[in-house]
Amino acid sequence: MKVNLLFLFLTFFAISPAFAQEAEEDNDSLVIKTAKNTYRLNFQSADLNQVDGFQQYRIWGAHHMPFARSGNLGLAAHRLSVEAQDWSVNHNLGAYQTYVLNEDSMKFYQVSQPVTQLIYVNGAEEEQRFVAFHTQNLGEGLNISFQYDRMTSTGFFLRQLTNHTRFYVNYNLHSRNKRFHSKGYYAISNLKSQENGGVFLSDEESEEDNTVLLDINLFDAQNRSRSQVLGLNNQYDLIRIDSNNTLFNIYHKFNYVRSYRNYNHDLTNSNQDFYRKSFFDPTLAADSAFVDELSNEVGVQLFNHRLLGGLRQSSFNYFQNYLIDQNLNSSFFLAQYNDTLLGQHIYGYFEKGLSGFHRDEFELQAKVNFQQVKTFKFSAEASITQKQPDYFLEQYRSNQNYFNQSLKTANAQVLRFRMQEEFSGIDLSVSVKNLSNFVYFDSLSQVQQSESAISLVEIQLKKHFVFFRNMNLLNKIVFQQFSDKEITPLPELYSYHSLYYGNELFNKKLNLQFGFDLYYLGEYEGYAFSPSLAQMHLRGKGTEVLGNITQLDFFLSMGINQNARAFVKFENLLYDNFDAQTYRIQDYPIPGRALKFGLSWTMLN
Template identity: 25%
Template sequence: MKGKLLILLFFCVSTTLVFSQARVILPDSSQITTHPDSVNLLPRQAPSGLSRGPEEPFDTVNLELPAATVWHLHPRSGDRIVVPMDTLKHNFQQTTVPDGYSVAGGYLGPIGSPFISKLFFERDETSQFPFYDAYKPYNKSPRQQVFYNTRVPYARLDYQTAGSRPLREQRLRALLTTNFGKRLNVGLEGDLISAKGLYKSQETKHNDWSFFGNYLSDRFETHLLVSTSTAKQFENGGVTDERFIRDPESVGQNFSTVDIPVKFTDTWNKMKTNHLFFSGKYNIGYNDQKKDSLGNGEFIPVASVIFTSHYTGQDRRFLSYDTVQVTVEGKEMQRIDQFYPNRFYNTAVDDSTTFSSLKNTFALSLREGFKPWVKFGLTGYIEHELRNFSMMDSINGTIDRRKHRENSLFIGGILNKQQGENLRFNLQANLGVVGVDLGEFNLEGEVETGFTIAGKRTVLSGHAYIKNLTPNYLQKHYHSKYFWWNKDFNNMRRVFVGGKLYIPFTNTTLSVGVENLQNYIYFDKDRNSAQYSSNVQVLTVGVEQNLRLGVFNWDNRVVYQTSGNQEVIPVPTVSIYSNMYLKALIVNELTFQFGVDAHYHTAYFSPGYEPALLQFYNQREKEIGNYPIATVYANMHLKQTRFFVMLYNAASAVWKPRDYFSLPGYPVNPMMLKLGLSVDLHN
């Protein structure tokens, strides 16, 4: 890891110096629209005042960087959705721990391990290759890729470490992007995770690399992303004796965390994902008669022709060498087999599943605002996807490969208004017209309005959708050593209505949402894919309140949830993130923050984790919760450098019994010191 850090540091610094004289003129961003499957369709810009979680809302408004534009790309319309840069001056430490991804989340312990949000409305719908869903915070995909346009070369290095050898946990992220002229930008990004795990057989490794670029002119806009990601997760099945965590004194012997007994060893999941994404847009318009300072007329886009192509290749493999023969109830079996009631072949575990997708989208767009009377934009598209699946199969008693190919064709449209402060909206609809997704539809919309009272902006937004979703292939069919099913599921129907209100006078954000789900697909207590044919309602009410008095700050986020059927959709009743800290500017250069924060939720039957499926399932054996995962930390920001020191899981030193389980059988790391550094390099 040290060698990789030095190589990347040298590469970033050298390239920054080579291109230190580069200067570009930033093109204006196109009118922005939405992410097609997001629950937050409208772009969140600084003037709206909406909060985004535990961090201070949009702390990146006053950038210290030279002029730069940063955006996500709409995968269907090709529009640029402007986002703030990652230059938080405080709460940086929360972005480096798995707990920071949600008010309440479950994970296996080390950074980089599978993660699930315990807030239901934060979970995405199941993807075509659901094994990678468990790595959502670490996924690299076109919809999450950040594109840049900079006046000078820009590089950023992030490094964090925790623990000591041989159980050290490290993460290194590096970004380098630069413009070549005023139109072309290219960049390279890497994300390396190496966490040995403080418990036996729990090592995690991630190696993610992406090359990206964009070319922007009046007529042509193109974006390219090439990325490859690998993840290796050693699996131990969870600890078998909770006394080592809850009441270590009762064990009656000296031990370290790696001495705590676990279910199995020499077992791991391997994931590999490759993306090749291209988006091209041709703008049709005219030159305005008004001349700029150079005597040129400004180009006004009227309509656009968009083509997007996205290839995805994914592979997942589950292996185990934990094959020592044991006798259980008079039967001889491999050691790992004793934890599973079914075995569909007798050799050592070696399950593999592959998936590939080629998605092509053609769209036509009428641009908003090219004339004063054109108050909205309109986009229509047609999208085709070819999918291939491969998994093991049994033919005449022998193991073979089962291959499946399917096609899907959607038509859809987007109607949006993104200009103006008083009313913005986004409506979108799509319908499956050919192939396996015939009859699937999605009608979704969001509206936002705002009004100013005594010079402060109050923002009110609403969001709703109606969906009829086709179950994907791996939800209906899956073959492996321990799990084997072929099922005929009905389409899932989802109806959601929600809203959010930001009150600037009290720095308060109120949110509420309710959803009705029919034919919901989940993993039951036996860890099999199941469908609940009746209706389930989920209600969420959230309050975010940030208090400030001089250098004293107290940020709080409280989420109340209720589920109509806790066996189908289990949720904690109350989840809380609270952060109390002192923040001050020292000698006009150094921003210093010192505080304590905690994540807490009430006890409930939290999802369990099944390594053989790389999925979370609805267990009914153990409740998790009523225990704070707290940190004591200090953050510092000096010019282009951010640094933090954190004492993680500090509550375990005083809070007894120690019950710091994130999921059944999976405790979080014990109290440990964590350090982090982030450096921005630019000229």
């Protein structure tokens, strides 16, 4: 039924070229512009048919960096760097948050003609991803876009089936005189994943055995999650000089988010000792928790949107297993500055909790993009944040986990400097971070806060070499140092390298790339994963280190006539189906050699 509705939806838009596009773009050439979800949309040219990186089909593939994943497409994962801590209501979804569509992931479009794009990726063990995207202008000043994203996999090891569906629809419009601007979106993420609790070798097994024969901890467990977000933002220019210069603007922003997660298991045929505690039933668990957030924000923007001031009121409802039903309220003041001064672009943001659960929160950001000096671009940014941990980190009632505590605000000070050199293509950034009251899960899956501050330095270097005219070597390297490796057990070094041949053939009708992607992940202590919490936690002492992994992929990518793209990829060439050296998360090996292919087709109506 869902497939039929999707087909009907696509057909409707495919046969509707009669809808007028922007008058100033009334020609046969395709113009696509996209904007991030900021207060005032700033549209930039975009390319939906870019061949570079098309073989990076995973959600985080655009980062071109290794990721700590627990196996096939759709399973739990975590980043390899540490940022200033902040919590949304989707914290309830734990290590599956990376798959969730939210306010920050929305993109808005302007197009000269309707565009429909279909993407399909297939691999071993029914690892599949299908994306259907459509955008078009409906009359002057109105654009509507939607995307359907489905990813599934049966898993390379027992009980790792994933089935995720994500969908969003959004619009952006302005009135004919451009005084009124509006944008809105609705997004839903349905995530279903079996949980096997990790793979282990018994005395009778060896690494050469079929992966589906290896022992697992949980034979009947799963996480089911859902996140929904609805957002509206309306703005009206009250006083302006002309259509491009506004002196006084008022706005209203509405946002509603619901986050739901259900975890259940039956330990009858599983490892009875996998969980250390059971508060209600030692064999069966059926835990549910959801969080609602409803927020309204009103404010003004002055001097052509250079200065913004506003107030936000947020209401929360936390519910779990009929044991927690808590309503919370918070109010905030916020201000933003965005302008150019003496040739330097300056951005500043301030937010302070005024009352309620988040009354102690504080955030101050500043960023300067300095004027270009010959071929050099420099930028610097600093931030001070003070964030209230999520309520479920203080109060939690489930079959395996019980929290009853009060947490301090998590504080962070971050300095970041970036240098870009156009001639050489060097992109260097250095970050210094100081984190206090850092919140983490210990080896018993209990919430803790660090007693002392954690300092870390992170250096990122990017460089793209071109030699012999068509040979390319893309490098991205991250080096980081931590003052406390027990609480932040992440690698000091990880990197991505891509060596490939690239050329445009047949009068630039065919864009061809083929070569190798190499990911390196240095040695680190790493995390274990708790299915009941859906969170990463420390592993404890005496465990073998993770990492020291080199993943090598071969790929062939093609772009044909600006409409079609395709890739073939042999992933993880260096490892067999099972290899204990591939763990990035404790007891979760990465699948070995596998063939993947992907297709993309863009249709212009």
